[in-house]
Amino acid sequence: MTNWPRNAFVSIRPDPNPCRPQDLGKFEIVKSDGAARLGKLHTKHGVLNTPMLLPVVNPNIRTIEPREMWDRYGVEGLITNSYVIWKHDRLHESGLKDGVHALLDFPGVIVTDSGTFQSYVYGDVEVGVEEIVEFQKNLGVDVGTMLDVFGRPDMTREQIENAVEETISRAPISLKLAGEKLLLNGPIQGGLYPDLRAIAGEKMGQVEGDVRGFAVHPIGGIVPLMERQRYRELFEILLAARSTIPPNRPIHLFGCGHPLLFPFAIALGTDLFDSAAYALFARDNRLMTPTGTLKLADLSEWPISSSALFGKTPAEVRAMGEKERGVLIAHHNLEITQAELARCREAVRNGKIWQLAEQRSHASPQLREAFLWVIDQLISSDEGPVGISSLRGIASTNPIRHGGENLSEDIEFRPHILHLKSLLATRWRSPGSWWDSSTGEPVRVVIIEGVPPPWRETALHSVISTLIEEPKAVILLSTPIGLLPYSLEDVSPWCHIDCSDDTWSEFSDVDDIIDDLAELGLDGLPVERRVPGPVPESNPVQTSEIRNWLDRCTIVDKLSVLNGISPIDGCKITEGMVSRRSRTDRMINVHSNDEHIISPRLMDGAISLTLAGARRLNMLNSQPPLEFGEEFDGEEVDHPGIARVLLRDDAIPFVGVGRNVMHGYVLGADPHLIPGQPCLVVDSEGNLVAHGIAVTGARDMAFLSKGIAVRVRDGALKED
Ligand code: GUN
Helix, strand or coil: CCCCCCCCCCCCCCCCCCCCHHHCCCEEEEEEECCEEEEEEEECCEEEEECEEEEECCCCCCCCCHHHHHHHHCCCEEEEEHHHHHHCHHHHHHHHHHCHHHHHCCCCEEEEECCHHHHHHHCCCCCCHHHHHHHHHHHCCCEEECCCCCCCCCCCHHHHHHHHHHHHHHHHHHHHHHCCCCEEECCECCCCCHHHHHHHHHHHHHCCCCCCCCCEEEECCCHHHHHCCCHHHHHHHHHHHHCCCCCCCCEEECCCCCHHHHHHHHHCCCCEEEECHHHHHHHCCEEEECCEEEEHHHCCCCCCCCCCCCCCCHHHHHCCCHHHHHHHHHHHHHHHHHHHHHHHHHHHHCCCHHHHHHHHHCCCHHHHHHHHHHHHHHHCCCCCHHHHHHHHHHHCCCCCCCCCEECCCCHHHCHHHHHHHHHHHHHCCCCCECCCCCECCCCEEEEECCCCCCHHHHCHHHHHHHHHHCCCEEEEEEECCEEEEHHHCCCCCHHHEECCHHHHCCCCCHHHHHHHHHHCCCCCCCEEEECCCCCCCCCHHHHHHHHHHHHHHHHHHHHHHHHCCCHHHHHHHCCCCEEEECCCCCEEEEEECCEEEEEECCCCCCEEECHHHHHHHHHCCCCCCCCCCCCCCCCCCCCCCCCEEEECHHHHHHHCCCCCEECCCEEEECCCCCCCCEEEEECCCCCEEEEEEECCCHHHHHHCCCCEEEEEEEECCCCC
16 A cells, blocks of 8 residues: 555656576676766666665565555665564465565565574574575575674674674575575675674675675674764775675675765765665654754754655644654655765766765764775775775776866865876876977976966966976976876866865965975975966967977876876877867877877866877787786886786677677786776787777776676777
């Protein structure tokens, strides 16, 4: 029975399509933004588009009908408890007879838990490890859960070690019994111990059944932390577990369902949530919002809108009968939950999930403390599991993104900005030759300040007059996120910082300047700070020579900083280069030796290769990348060359004519591959097959077996 009247215009969604048999249980990454990812988990009852929340449905209560969740809120999957069904005769019998989808009247994905949580709450459960998996299989569940051992935060290390070991020892038989059709959750226990969480992630990730390993890894034992708002420990556990969990398995935060936590949990790599909070809070007259919880008793007006509350006042809702009120608030809570998840997915799509997490961190002191603690982990180089996840999170973040970058007190700690600054520090070099054809070290640094972007309009004349005065000057721009070589003036985010005009007239702190100069290897040089004055008379011949030289610096520096090409190789490739300019006077096509090799990307300042450019870059590196699992025994270098992906032979005819590289066909990839940046696709001899944009990073490519790995721009084996 539906308790809530359906709007006349609500469409009734068709039932989902089952996945292809060979895709059952596969997880695909469609888009990533650092550790955050948009994914698809393929099941017999359709796809779970992640990040998403599985609302908890108590089969005895059903505050909102599962069918209504599907129809009205687009809920693709829910979670219920197989132990509750097992214990109640009526549910047990009907579930086994008609299947769990009929029992709940839900056409989408049904996940079940195993009774572990009941054992945590009530002390024990009567069901056995094998019996509960068999039962879930017989119910026709999509994703079941093995009976894990709940590790409480107050347990000693020894007790937690036992919980982890016992859970791991139950895994092989559970997977074996699950067989072909039942996908299984492999919970990661480990209490508050990051090393035990990492061990659990590794060992549970390695267990194989006859058909497959675990489909999903929930992080268990965290409900007591969330109840006490111990968010710092919660996120420490997430980072530690994520250091070893295979990236082709979604990560589920067991029992986490408050919208306040979604953006940060997603930014740190969570794919699935589940919670009964929408119904439990409602019974308690509490309304969820993305920034916290409101008590109905305190409200005169709604500070948040939802279709459930629309047209009613808080006083009217207070006056309702208890049951009706609970159902209404549960609808509000579910609606808000779904809306916040949509907001998060959109943020991942647009490269803004960290900014959203940063905003939300201000909504709760405990969340803010956790956020600042994670930032500390990002900037420290801890070697433990938390440090590994933090470093990976930065290295897998595309440093370039279009659109505005909001200025905030935390801006410089956003992972993509940390990544860009570290690339700048390791890969940028001052020019080896100057516009007047002289060579040698720079003799001066000139910092241009006091003007906003676009600097090609506000500062170019000052750059030119500075270089006429002193050709061997390195010109840097002062920005709220540090000093930037003028050659990278159109690289977003630097050129797209959203801030008040006054920000640009503030002068950088001397200590910050000294630090930035040291990072760029420019310490020890005389420094001059300059505010551009009026445009002076200029000599057109000199101006044109300087502009050509600046254009070449731009290409060499972008290839070096963003694509790992050594400046020496960059100079060779751009020898005698000619560029075409747009009507707005921006460089658009770069030709060298009569070949169009590069198109600078106007929207974000990155580089787009042409096939001829890809061929030239591939010639710089004769060794193909190592296959996954092979040990690199060479020396780490600052400029490892453009990142490459090694393709399986049977995919060459397809990718060579322009088809995308699919996961499962990748044999190896350079570790410095960055999702969203250009890469080359090569065969086992190192010959170019195609070039394109990486969708995932090297570690993902080693594990994933579904979805696009490289979006190919052009095949190298096409007939002309
Ligand atoms: N629900 C909330 N926490 C847990 C947990 O640790 N294990 C299981 N199986 N279910 C949970």
